[in-house]
Amino acid sequence: MRRSPPPLGLAPSQPGPQPGAAPEKSEKLSASLNPIRPHHFGYDQARHLLWRAGFGGTPAQIQTLASWGPEKAVDYILDFDKAAADPVSGDLFDADIMRPASAEEREAYRKAQRAQDEDALAKFRQERQNRERSDRSQMTEIQKWWLKRMIETPRPLEEKMTLFWHGILATNYRTIENSYHMFLQNQMFRRNALGNFGQMLFDLIRDPAMIKYLDNDESRKGRPNENLAREIMELFSLGVGNYTERDIKEGARALTGYTFRDDEFYFDQKNHDNGEKVILGKKAPLDGDGFVKAILETRACSAYVARRVYGFFVSELPPIERLPDRELDPSVRTVLNGLASSLLGARYDIKPMLRRLLLSEHFYSPRVMSDQIKSPVVLVVGAVRSLNTPVRDLGILNDALDLMGQNIFFPPSVKGWEGGRSWINTSTLFVRQNILTFLLTGKKPVGYDPTADSTRYDPTQLLAELSKADPSSANDPDRVVEYLLKLTIGRAPPAARASLTEFARSRGGTITPDLVTALLLVITTMPEYQLC
Amino acid sequence: MTTPTSFTRREFLGSSLTLASASLAVPAFIQGSAYALHNALGGLSSAPGVSDDRILVVVQLGGGNDGLNTVVPYGMNQYYRARPAIAIAEKDALKLSGSDGIGIHPAMTALREMYDNGLAAVVQGVGYPNPNRSHFKSMDIWQTADTSATGDGWLGRYFDAECCGYGKGESGTAPKSPKAQRADATDAASSRAQTTDSPGIAIGRTAPLAMQGRMIKPISFESAELFRWAGQDIHASLADPYNRIARREPAATEVRPDSNAAFLMRTSLDAQVSSELIRKAVALRPATAFPGNELGRQLSMVSSMIRAGLKTRVYYVTQGGFDTHSGQGGPQGRHANLLRDFTTAVKAFQDELKAQGNEGRVLTMAFSEFGRRVGQNASGGTDHGTAAPMFLFGTMVKPGVHGDHPSLQDLDDGDLRYRIDFRNVYASVLDDWMKASSREILEGTYKGLAVIKKG
Numbered sequence: 001m002r003r004s005p006p007p008l009g010l011a012p013s014q015p016g017p018q019p020g021a022a023p024e025k026s027e028k029l030s031a032s033l034n035p036i037r038p039h040h041f042g043y044d045q046a047r048h049l050l051w052r053a054g055f056g057g058t059p060a061q062i063q064t065l066a067s068w069g070p071e072k073a074v075d076y077i078l079d080f081d082k083a084a085a086d087p088v089s090g091d092l093f094d095a096d097i098m099r100p101a102s103a104e105e106r107e108a109y110r111k112a113q114r115a116q117d118e119d120a121l122a123k124f125r126q127e128r129q130n131r132e133r134s135d136r137s138q139m140t141e142i143q144k145w146w147l148k149r150m151i152e153t154p155r156p157l158e159e160k161m162t163l164f165w166h167g168i169l170a171t172n173y174r175t176i177e178n179s180y181h182m183f184l185q186n187q188m189f190r191r192n193a194l195g196n197f198g199q200m201l202f203d204l205i206r207d208p209a210m211i212k213y214l215d216n217d218e219s220r221k222g223r224p225n226e227n228l229a230r231e232i233m234e235l236f237s238l239g240v241g242n243y244t245e246r247d248i249k250e251g252a253r254a255l256t257g258y259t260f261r262d263d264e265f266y267f268d269q270k271n272h273d274n275g276e277k278v279i280l281g282k283k284a285p286l287d288g289d290g291f292v293k294a295i296l297e298t299r300a301c302s303a304y305v306a307r308r309v310y311g312f313f314v315s316e317l318p319p320i321e322r323l324p325d326r327e328l329d330p331s332v333r334t335v336l337n338g339l340a341s342s343l344l345g346a347r348y349d350i351k352p353m354l355r356r357l358l359l360s361e362h363f364y365s366p367r368v369m370s371d372q373i374k375s376p377v378v379l380v381v382g383a384v385r386s387l388n389t390p391v392r393d394l395g396i397l398n399d400a401l402d403l404m405g406q407n408i409f410f411p412p413s414v415k416g417w418e419g420g421r422s423w424i425n426t427s428t429l430f431v432r433q434n435i436l437t438f439l440l441t442g443k444k445p446v447g448y449d450p451t452a453d454s455t456r457y458d459p460t461q462l463l464a465e466l467s468k469a470d471p472s473s474a475n476d477p478d479r480v481v482e483y484l485l486k487l488t489i490g491r492a493p494p495a496a497r498a499s500l501t502e503f504a505r506s507r508g509g510t511i512t513p514d515l516v517t518a519l520l521l522v523i524t525t526m527p528e529y530q531l532c
Numbered sequence: 533m534t535t536p537t538s539f540t541r542r543e544f545l546g547s548s549l550t551l552a553s554a555s556l557a558v559p560a561f562i563q564g565s566a567y568a569l570h571n572a573l574g575g576l577s578s579a580p581g582v583s584d585d586r587i588l589v590v591v592q593l594g595g596g597n598d599g600l601n602t603v604v605p606y607g608m609n610q611y612y613r614a615r616p617a618i619a620i621a622e623k624d625a626l627k628l629s630g631s632d633g634i635g636i637h638p639a640m641t642a643l644r645e646m647y648d649n650g651l652a653a654v655v656q657g658v659g660y661p662n663p664n665r666s667h668f669k670s671m672d673i674w675q676t677a678d679t680s681a682t683g684d685g686w687l688g689r690y691f692d693a694e695c696c697g698y699g700k701g702e703s704g705t706a707p708k709s710p711k712a713q714r715a716d717a718t719d720a721a722s723s724r725a726q727t728t729d730s731p732g733i734a735i736g737r738t739a740p741l742a743m744q745g746r747m748i749k750p751i752s753f754e755s756a757e758l759f760r761w762a763g764q765d766i767h768a769s770l771a772d773p774y775n776r777i778a779r780r781e782p783a784a785t786e787v788r789p790d791s792n793a794a795f796l797m798r799t800s801l802d803a804q805v806s807s808e809l810i811r812k813a814v815a816l817r818p819a820t821a822f823p824g825n826e827l828g829r830q831l832s833m834v835s836s837m838i839r840a841g842l843k844t845r846v847y848y849v850t851q852g853g854f855d856t857h858s859g860q861g862g863p864q865g866r867h868a869n870l871l872r873d874f875t876t877a878v879k880a881f882q883d884e885l886k887a888q889g890n891e892g893r894v895l896t897m898a899f900s901e902f903g904r905r906v907g908q909n910a911s912g913g914t915d916h917g918t919a920a921p922m923f924l925f926g927t928m929v930k931p932g933v934h935g936d937h938p939s940l941q942d943l944d945d946g947d948l949r950y951r952i953d954f955r956n957v958y959a960s961v962l963d964d965w966m967k968a969s970s971r972e973i974l975e976g977t978y979k980g981l982a983v984i985k986k987g
Contacts, residue, residue: 427803522777
């Protein structure tokens with residue numbers, strides 16, 4: 001499988017600042033949301049931006065962004081709609097596998113039940129099981145489709161934001177057992193990826209997958225189910241401490257009748273409670289939209305969203321109930337306040353806030369850079385994109401995501417993935433190393449058909465930028481090792497650099513594709529490679 | 533969280549894994565087992581130099597084991613009427629001393645032998661309210677110990693509670709002061725919890741939900757060969773730079789001790805040690821001959837890890853194939869083979885533990901996500917049903933048959949009504965065997981059954 005390299009970096013590449021042109025390393029965490037000065041934005045910063053706001057970059061992409069300077073680089077990433085991407089068509093997948101039974105089918109089933117016709121009932125059960133089985137395989141296909149899209153998209157931030165929303169507004173296929181609804185939800189997240197958070201919530205309370213996942217289809221006037229209202233307030237928009245139990249009860253009433261039919265939202269007027277409610281101090285006969293608006297009008301909502309965005313792009317933060325905003329590191333608190341103000345100022349448009357963040361001195365603080373643990377998706381997608389390896393078998397990659405703890409469309413609970421250090425333990429570390437070995441060499445993990453994928457990976461293209469800058473250095477083991485380390489882990493720790501250089505020399509010292517692959521094999525097992 | 537001692541991990545690694553010389557610098561994963569020859573729970577092991585830590589081995593019988601043909605109610609006529617082609621005749625059923633009207637499938641002679649030796653307990657009619665007949669849903673229910681099938685795994689919650697205090701889990705309450713919680717959040721969420729604080733080990737491609745905690749994630753591998761970096765097989769020369777790089781100590785001059793980089797370097801070092809230890813352990817051939825089936829292979833690996841003294845307290849193994857919709861057979865056939873594989877593997881495991889002097893330390897518990905319907909279907913098999921028996925093995929179980937066989941007259945739409953909630957069995961295992969708090973871990977009060985001896 002061959003694919004064109006992502007066009008991020010289409011512009012003619014100019015020699016950017018040399019690696020090492022970064023500001024003096026200091027351990028102080030900047031509290032400033034002021035834009036980074038252009039002369040502080042070099043290779044390291046461009047590399048950091050590409051990883052955090054996407055899935056990493058090739059040497060050419062890093063150099064290009066570095067040469068553009070911060071404003072142009074950030075805008076290029078944010079204004080992704082200027083790059084043409086494949087539209088997602090609704091008929092990519094079968095919408096009808098789990099369609100509701102027709103009236104005739106229901107009647108036939110009831111008839112069999114009445115007659116206690118065991119054979120007919122067994123057939124119904126069998127047919128149901130067959131459909132469930134087909135739906136599960138379609139779910140696997142959708143997983144692979146999304147993984148491929150993340151790998152190939154010319155709009156990395158669009159997919160990264162889609163992944164972000166999937167992890168925050170989490171729905172698990174296992175509970176809803178309808179792959180097409182998961183697909184629809186994925187499209188909804190993509191549509192609102194960098195859009196307006198208010199719109200996201202309006203869409204969310206109409207999303208069949210979410211309605212089903214949080215039982216709102218069973219919520220009726222007089223018997224409201226509180227699940228959706230509770231999780232929206234607790235996990236999606238406000239955080240513990242910023243609402244009362246009464247707000248949840250009233251919110252649940254406002255959401256009654258918000259259900260779906262087949263694949264579409266359906267407002268069930270007769271099951272909707274249109275009485276007066278008091279939600280977050282707002283008193284009116286609120287419906288679902290009224291409930292969302294009441295949330296959006298609180299300062300807590302903007303602070304909460306800012307905090308989640310910060311946790312995803314900058315540094316993991318524990319859940320708000322474990323570490324409230326007021327107890328955060330003062331510089332982080334200052335930054336979060338600034339982000340929340342941006343969000344409010346833009347009436348919940350995400351982009352201006354993210355722009356401010358991605359341009360900020362804080363975002364490029366040495367303590368922030370290269371200290372985020374790559375999620376399994378970022379690890380795999382990022383490896384293919386930044387090293388330009390073959391895509392290889394998407395099924396194996398998808399299995400590996402599961403083994404590493406991030407089975408997409410199957411987050412462990414409505415809280416999404418815990419993230420951060422929870423990704424890492426002794427067994428996931430080996431899976432991480434082995435999936436990189438697969439990407440680089442085609443050697444499949446144990447347990448698959450043992451014939452290796454024979455597509456060869458040519459790593460020497462990565463060295464093009466090095467030879468461009470200094471033709472002789474591309475044959476110098478020490479320079480090549482340093483260059484590869486700077487590309488993959490952002491720095492060149494002396495001990496690792498020495499071991500690798502020694503290894504390269506022991507293999508004759510001539511820089512062949514095999515030697516570069518061998519170096520990358522070892523480098524990608526490094527603990528530091530798990531960071532971005 | 534590197535312990536400042538006179539021995540570094542690097543020196544430990546250099547000492548060719550001689551435990552006696554390693555002092556406190558041994559990673560938490562193995563620390564303890566080799567030293568803790570005594571502990572408060574008292575002398576369970578029969579051999580000197582063997583740890584007394586209690587171990588739980590969970591055997592998952594995947595696919596829905598047909599309980600009615602496993603523990604056979606030959607005293608009930610309805611059984612024969614419902615299953616004309618596949619029922620086990622009274623003369624074929626193996627009788628269990630001390631219980632009337634029920635016997636076990638004739639393929640389970642190994643179980644009867646363990647039963648006769650006081651090593652096996654049968655718990656009848658185990659299930660839960662509003663049974664779900666989907667494999668996935670019902671398995672999740674058993675694994676989360678929650679009938680909504682959501683939240684962390686029940687054994688994961690056990691590990692979370694042991695490591696970090698209860699309340700860190702998915703739906704945990706907050707028993708601690710907010711301040712203590714926050715201290716944990718930064719501390720536990722950082723280094724201690726997610727390194728190899730003796731997590732459970734699951735043999736299999738992916739770790740089961742049951743073992744997934746919020747803080748503590750299990751180690752899982754299908755074969756020990758997967759628990760290592762495969763890149764070194766591509767060219768022998770890669771092993772040397774790999775080992776040097778993977779086993780670096782996080783130097784304070786290079787990385788902040790509380791940084792993710794330092795955490796990763798420590799975990800990487802632990803992974804190398806664990807990998808070596810586990811692979812060395814499973815390379816040891818057990819003294820007992822295990823049957824060649826999949827469960828036998830898995831339990832043989834577990835017995836070797838126990839013998840090697842890993843500190844692991846929970847192991848999880850799986851036997852699949854119980855989804856016998858068609859041609860399940862009677863005294864012989866498909867279901868018979870499954871039951872033979874299951875019980876001969878467990879018997880070999882018990883024998884091996886005895887030979888090691890570890891049999892008093894290990895409790896084995898077997899379950900399936902549901903039983904099957906009372907009536908056979910048109911294909912000579914059975915469809916998804918409800919309640920089924922569970923099994924417990926070990927010298928510390930109260931041997932015998934616990935609970936009554938579910939009624940075949942009082943059915944729920946052709947299905948058995950459960951008599952014992954599986955969470956009562958879990959509660960006994962947690963409280964009486966693991967000495968943990970089932971009330972906290974299961975988030976509810978489940979009265980334990982008297983299935984474990986006092987000790």
